[in-house]
Amino acid sequence: QKEVEQDPGPLSVPEGAIVSLNCTYSNSAFQYFMWYRQYSRKGPELLMYTYSSGNKEDGRFTAQVDKSSKYISLFIRDSQPSDSATYLCAIFSGNTGKLIFGQGTTLQVK
Amino acid sequence: NAGVTQTPKFQVLKTGQSMTLQCAQDMNHEYMSWYRQDPGMGLRLIHYSVGAGITDQGEVPNGYNVSRSTTEDFPLRLLSAAPSQTSVYFCASGPSISYNSPLHFGNGTRLTVT
Numbered sequence: 001q002k003e004v005e006q007d008p009g010p011l012s013v014p015e016g017a018i019v020s021l022n023c024t025y026s027n028s029a030f031q032y033f034m035w036y037r038q039y040s041r042k043g044p045e046l047l048m049y050t051y052s053s054g055n056k057e058d059g060r061f062t063a064q065v066d067k068s069s070k071y072i073s074l075f076i077r078d079s080q081p082s083d084s085a086t087y088l089c090a091i092f093s094g095n096t097g098k099l100i101f102g103q104g105t106t107l108q109v110k
Numbered sequence: 111n112a113g114v115t116q117t118p119k120f121q122v123l124k125t126g127q128s129m130t131l132q133c134a135q136d137m138n139h140e141y142m143s144w145y146r147q148d149p150g151m152g153l154r155l156i157h158y159s160v161g162a163g164i165t166d167q168g169e170v171p172n173g174y175n176v177s178r179s180t181t182e183d184f185p186l187r188l189l190s191a192a193p194s195q196t197s198v199y200f201c202a203s204g205p206s207i208s209y210n211s212p213l214h215f216g217n218g219t220r221l222t223v224t
Contacts, residue, residue, distance in 0.1 A: 008150060034212075043114070043200050043215025044153070088152065097207050101145075103152040 006102030019076040023089035023102045032092040079109045121189040123215040131186040133201030141204045144196035146197040191223045
């Protein structure tokens with residue numbers, strides 16, 4: 001079983017839609033949760049990070065963490081064509097210094 | 111300020127050949143790392159370094175060597191290329207490895223081994 005699982009998609013939505021991207025993880029010791037965005041033929045860049053259960057908003061983006069279910073989500077409101085990219089969840093353990101990436105979900109906004 | 115620079119952008123090798131992928135950063139970051147990205151596998155850590163002269167293995171180190179003689183440079187060497195090493199390779203750097211210390215990635219080297 002992979003430590004972090006992410007549905008690879010691809011996911012295709014119309015412009016203006018609400019997008020939900022999800023990851024599950026297996027180790028309850030993981031403490032910190034990040035989302036990276038990767039445009040085609042580019043390196044990933046950090047979008048958001050959070051470390052507590054609940055929601056964190058940044059403009060049209062909301063990161064949600066449910067530690068009891070070991071489930072994290074990224075919501076994109078009013079999606080735009082410029083949001084078309086691959087989104088990778090990443091989970092960090094402060095105890096081990098281990099950073100693990102999900103497989104990435106490819107999103108296309110038409 | 112160039113950030114993280116990777117060269118070459120593309121490379122084709124024959125099985126058994128060796129080569130070095132270059133990575134340089136100009137942000138004075140202590141932490142540098144190499145990942146490979148394959149379809150359905152996400153980013154997997156090959157090797158990393160927490161400072162000049164210090165390197166360690168990641169999740170998939172076999173077939174690769176690294177060294178860190180300066181803060182700025184972290185080359186990745188393929189000793190004897192195999193088709194299984196066909197992948198996109200990313201170098202990343204950061205002030206440290208932490209949840210609130212974002213990794214800065216280069217734009218990748220696309221390697222094909224025939």
